[in-house]
Amino acid sequence: MSLSNERKRFLEETCLGLRRDLIKLLFGIQTGHPGGSLSSTEIMTTLYFEKLRVDPKNPKDPNRDRFILGKGHAAPMLYMILAARGFFPQDDLVTLRQLDSHLQGHPCAKKTCGVELSTGPLGLGLPAGLGMAMAAKLDGHDYRTVVLMGDGELQEGIVWEAAMSASKFAADNLLVIVDNNGVQLDGTVSEIMPMGDIPAKWRSFGWNVIEIDGHCVEAIADAVDLAATVKGVPTVIVAKTVKGKGVSFMEGKSAWHGKPIGKEEYANAMKELGVTV
């Protein structure tokens, strides 16, 4: 167990606060993707507050850990976490998706401090992450590269081209986390394009696979540590999650992939998150 009770409580409280702020933010701007942001809250929070070696005061440190949001549409949650960690002022968050903001609808590495790779078109995060991992080996750096992907994103062919490559090049400094929420844009993954046994697919490509509950901060922290001990092969953490987690009427619903939040829905969502508005 890598987390103290105190840290565990801190991370859980942080996640609750982030969920509230996310709903408030997306209600305010009437655009953006709630479902996939809520399913990855614990994963990104645990990484940024507990595991990633990143320093907002030295954001371009050559030996920093690299985090890539393959599923770029979860940008709102990434931005809230980067702001909370001090990469840019929290006041900037309300400018999300508005003209002249540095906070683009999908992550832009040229505009936003702390964003390592521009993403949005699905599937490109993993191969680029592999490149970063290879550069670390060439330079003798010990940084890790972590790529967060959606389960729908796994349907892009390039993902499996990269999976083969990572295995061939023994990228044991590369970690993939799959936000396995069972839902994509048009419906559930089983309706739109069944992915079958996701862990078995990665194993057959030569990867070390860890399966966890993606809403349990302890399990996430432990799995990230465990992955670091496995040498010679890349690791993937297949994290079982719920799309829209924390807001009951959004949970498991593809309709909430990228829908504006109505007034009443906002009040109900906040109530479930323990806030009266």
Add this chain to the structure above:
Amino acid sequence: MSTIMTNTKRAIRDVYGETLAQLGRENPDIVALDADVGSSSKSIVFGKEFPKRYYNVGVAEANMVAMAAGLATAGKIPFANTFAAFMVLRAADPVRSLIAYTGLNVKLAGTYAGLSDSYDGASHHAIADIAFMRALPNMTVVSVSDPVEAELATRAVAAYKGPVYLRLSRAEVPVILDKASYNFEIGKGVTLVEGKDLTIVATGYMLIKALEAAEILAKRGIQARVVNIHTIKPIDAALLIRCAQETGAVVTAEEHNVYGGLGSAVAEVLTRQCPVPMEFVGIEDTFTESGDYEKLLAKYGLSAAHIVSKAELALRRKG
């Protein structure tokens, strides 16, 4: 005159989805494919009615387009649907190597074109799709301006034999064309406003901006002709040459990079056959950003005001 200015607004994608379903009722050979954006492209309207003729392949655009090619070899008329950006970027190889090369009868419906998916940002905007599609031999390129044209163009594209890229928008836009009198024919430009001082050649949503610009210019005593070029390839060269001869100056307007789109296509015709002063309204070779659609268009030079100032520039050069 086939234009009317109405306050009736409809989303281009809704009209497209309904028309596709109607075409499905009329012709059992029509099939549709999507890559997990059916609720956005509205191909789902077809899919709900014809589940056996609808293939949602998941987030896998290249696979979708290559599969459409296979369907076409057996006489089906496949409509492949995804965001314009991903149609040209992810599916570029099957579009070229399977569909354009052989001349297969596949319809590539690229939705959310231009900046119409405004808030998602530059990663989702399509500003190079016309350039790519236009540079492929055998490819026909059709771009839709308003809800009326969305229906007529989709019907014409279905009836046409050969590969077509159909450029569609996410935006809710006013009806500007009069369905009763508007004649849509692939390859034929349409003069919507007569004028003798210069010609504004527009495509897509920029057509309404062109009509607005013509009104502003009229108040300044300038009679601008407005031509809708819905088929960017093959382009209506005869009409463009006539316009250049009769008005002596041309301004093009498109929701696309100024490189490689409508403006380039028009210039390619006119420089050879009737060179006149020309100006280009389009995105000035820069990546765009997230924001409100109309504000974005204005920031990136795609407004009636920009057309007006380019028109005045062209007129000064005309002398």
